[in-house]
Amino acid sequence: MDRRDEFETEEEIFLRGLRQSIDRMDHVLDHPSTPSKEQLKGHIHERIQRRRKSMIMELLLFWLVSLFVIGGGVLLVYSASWIVWLIQGISFVTAFVIVVHFNIDGRKEGLR
Amino acid sequence: MKTEECNKVKLAQQGDADVLAELIHEHYSFLYKYLVKVTMDPALAEDVAQDTILRCIEKIHLYDGSSSFSSWLMTMGTRIYIDQMRRKKREKNWLFKERGIRRIRWQFESRNEEWDGVLESLANLSSEHRITVLLKHYYGYTYEEIGEMLSIPSGTVKSRVATGVRQLREEMR
Numbered sequence: 001m002d003r004r005d006e007f008e009t010e011e012e013i014f015l016r017g018l019r020q021s022i023d024r025m026d027h028v029l030d031h032p033s034t035p036s037k038e039q040l041k042g043h044i045h046e047r048i049q050r051r052r053k054s055m056i057m058e059l060l061l062f063w064l065v066s067l068f069v070i071g072g073g074v075l076l077v078y079s080a081s082w083i084v085w086l087i088q089g090i091s092f093v094t095a096f097v098i099v100v101h102f103n104i105d106g107r108k109e110g111l112r
Numbered sequence: 113m114k115t116e117e118c119n120k121v122k123l124a125q126q127g128d129a130d131v132l133a134e135l136i137h138e139h140y141s142f143l144y145k146y147l148v149k150v151t152m153d154p155a156l157a158e159d160v161a162q163d164t165i166l167r168c169i170e171k172i173h174l175y176d177g178s179s180s181f182s183s184w185l186m187t188m189g190t191r192i193y194i195d196q197m198r199r200k201k202r203e204k205n206w207l208f209k210e211r212g213i214r215r216i217r218w219q220f221e222s223r224n225e226e227w228d229g230v231l232e233s234l235a236n237l238s239s240e241h242r243i244t245v246l247l248k249h250y251y252g253y254t255y256e257e258i259g260e261m262l263s264i265p266s267g268t269v270k271s272r273v274a275t276g277v278r279q280l281r282e283e284m285r
Contacts, residue, residue, distance in 0.1 A: 011281070014280070015249050015277070021234075022250050025149070032140065032141055034144075037137050038133075040132075040136050040165070048129070
């Protein structure tokens with residue numbers, strides 16, 4: 001048997017001893033006070049209710065913020081003068097034309 | 113995973129509180145015993161086990177069945193313990209460590225059992241080495257599985273296991 005084999009065997013013996021000691025510890029230690037199924041069910045219901053409450057709160061907050069944003073947008077639409085809409089329209093059309101133009105140019109270059 | 117357990121998990125994920133309670137009840141003792149070995153402190157193990165159960169209730173819908181239910185609980189328990197150690201830096205406080213070991217020794221002595229050198233050495237290992245040695249050589253997980261459980265590369269696991277075993281053997285000499 002060479003030294004490596006000897007080392008591995010020694011390690012195996014050591015690990016076997018370690019496993020036995022841990023097994024013994026499992027037997028010696030007091031059994032845990034496992035919560036009853038009823039207690040666990042109580043925890044589960046409590047958690048589910050808590051999660052439901054937090055989801056309702058999140059939904060409520062979402063709608064509050066949404067209403068605020070939508071309300072602000074509607075107010076802006078009604079209070080803006082025709083010049084604002086003209087500028088908005090022109091910039092939108094210009095941006096659209098530029099995008100289409102670059103798209104067509106890109107395709108042409110790709111074909112070459 | 114066993115078919116029966118798989119069915120139970122599915123029902124629990126669909127919101128059946130009775131089945132979830134039954135699943136947790138069946139695995140609690142195993143989880144606690146694992147955590148005692150990891151923490152080397154029965155009181156701390158009970159705290160971590162309870163936190164793990166609460167997390168299990170909250171995250172049961174995320175369990176994908178790729179590992180057994182007990183492995184999933186062990187993974188969560190280990191991560192909770194590591195997080196606690198990081199946050200509280202309890203491990204650096206030798207008083208906490210000593211208190212845990214004393215509790216286990218007390219139980220050994222109460223039953224006229226010998227507290228041997230191997231367990232003393234295991235208790236003296238750092239938690240990161242102890243966890244990897246336990247998972248590899250006691251629970252029989254592969255390096256890759258342990259890596260996934262602890263979110264670390266399998267190479268790191270391998271080196272931690274080797275260092276842990278070497279330290280244990282050196283202490284035993």
